[in-house]
Amino acid sequence: STPSLLILPGDGIGPEVMAEVRKVIDWFGDKRGLKFEVSEDLVGGASYDVHGTPLTDEAMEHAQSVDAVLLGAVGGPKYDVLDFSVKPERGLLRLRKEMDLYANLRPAQCFDALADFSSLKKDVVAGLDIMIIRELTSGVYFGEPRGIFQEGNERVGINTQRYTESEIARVARSAFELARKRGNKVCSMEKANVMESGVLWRQVVQEVHDAEYPDVELSHMYADAGAMQLTRWPKQFDVIVTDNLFGDLLSDLAAMLTGSLGMLPSASLGAPMANGRPKALYEPVHGSAPDIAGTGKANPIACILSFAMALRYSFDKGDEATRLEEAVNAVLADGLRTADLLGQDGAAPVSTAEMGDAVVA
Ligand code: NAI
Numbered sequence: 001s002t003p004s005l006l007i008l009p010g011d012g013i014g015p016e017v018m019a020e021v022r023k024v025i026d027w028f029g030d031k032r033g034l035k036f037e038v039s040e041d042l043v044g045g046a047s048y049d050v051h052g053t054p055l056t057d058e059a060m061e062h063a064q065s066v067d068a069v070l071l072g073a074v075g076g077p078k079y080d081v082l083d084f085s086v087k088p089e090r091g092l093l094r095l096r097k098e099m100d101l102y103a104n105l106r107p108a109q110c111f112d113a114l115a116d117f118s119s120l121k122k123d124v125v126a127g128l129d130i131m132i133i134r135e136l137t138s139g140v141y142f143g144e145p146r147g148i149f150q151e152g153n154e155r156v157g158i159n160t161q162r163y164t165e166s167e168i169a170r171v172a173r174s175a176f177e178l179a180r181k182r183g184n185k186v187c188s189m190e191k192a193n194v195m196e197s198g199v200l201w202r203q204v205v206q207e208v209h210d211a212e213y214p215d216v217e218l219s220h221m222y223a224d225a226g227a228m229q230l231t232r233w234p235k236q237f238d239v240i241v242t243d244n245l246f247g248d249l250l251s252d253l254a255a256m257l258t259g260s261l262g263m264l265p266s267a268s269l270g271a272p273m274a275n276g277r278p279k280a281l282y283e284p285v286h287g288s289a290p291d292i293a294g295t296g297k298a299n300p301i302a303c304i305l306s307f308a309m310a311l312r313y314s315f316d317k318g319d320e321a322t323r324l325e326e327a328v329n330a331v332l333a334d335g336l337r338t339a340d341l342l343g344q345d346g347a348a349p350v351s352t353a354e355m356g357d358a359v360v361a
């Protein structure tokens with residue numbers, strides 16, 4: 001049956017970049033016979049304006065029923081005064097929580113034409129294509145006990161790193177499944193040398209590997225050494241899987257190996273559905289950029305690449321995803337730049353729509 005995609009454009013530049021993704025989706029339908037059942041709904045401030053809530057129950061059910069969700073961005077100064085319970089961000093948080101999206105995917109991908117843009121040496125990043133998978137729903141950000149307590153005559157701040165076997169196993173499976181659609185290599189990072197949760201993490205990842213994914217190449221690394229290796233020679237990695245805290249740091253580090261916020265896609269995946277596909281929410285890393293909203297300056301590539309991730313990881317169309325990524329690379333190689341990708345050299349930037357049109361062309 002036709003794969004289904006729910007589009008949630010959201011606020012600020014969200015609808016602007018999503019309009020360009022629409023052109024790309026139409027192109028795949030017209031030129032590649034790749035049809036999607038596309039529906040659209042409101043999220044964030046856009047939903048609050050109409051319904052008084054950042055996500056209706058209907059939109060939530062809608063998201064639960066499709067093969068993949070693609071979201072633009074939410075938020076904006078207009079909504080800063082709202083009560084926390086109806087803030088735009090709550091719409092996104094509800095989606096993540098109710099879909100139980102425990103695996104956060106952050107690629108670090110270097111387009112040749114932007115290799116000079118990196119703070120690292122060109123040969124270190126040229127051709128880079130790695131994926132960090134961060135466990136998103138457990139670990140030290142959630143573990144109990146937590147709090148600031150009085151202990152004798154001073155205060156003590158406490159957080160607890162806690163991982164169950166099943167929490168580790170399910171994110172490990174996400175990593176191995178993904179690796180099979182990529183370079184077939186996983187590196188798991190923890191601190192098994194000093195943390196009990198790290199010891200268990202390493203054991204469980206190895207067990208899941210040996211029982212279910214012996215065909216995938218698996219290695220283990222301490223997370224601090226991993227940070228060094230990521231900046232020294234990132235191309236040694238394919239998929240990296242790690243916990244919530246280390247993943248928070250390592251994914252930000254890896255993303256910035258390659259450049260601008262306007263280029264960064266992401267995905268959050270949950271458990272496999274009845275059809276075998278994981279629950280999935282794809283979105284650019286950037287926010288609603290109120291400072292440039294309405295000016296036609298937004299770079300649509302992060303959102304376009306988020307759709308490429310959907311093609312690869314939700315719709316089993318890795319070849320078409322590569323086709324789209326190559327189109328982005330070709331456009332950049334032609335010298336087209338939105339304002340966020342320009343240095344101080346005075347070249348004229350292209351608009352959001354011009355960039356989208358160029359990718360389609
Ligand atoms: P932001 O990511 O919206 O913007 C940061 C800076 O990067 C701005 O100068 C912006 O113009 C620029 N930028 C971002 N995306 C760009 C793009 N595609 N092309 C060109 N330039 C781009 O983060 P900020 O300013 O901290 O937050 C603005 C609003 O977005 C807030 O309401 C915040 O809560 C929300 N937000 C939403 C997120 C989401 O929907 N997932 C994530 C981050 C922030």
Ligand code: MG
Nearest residue numbers: 247248249252
């Ligand atoms: Mg972070």
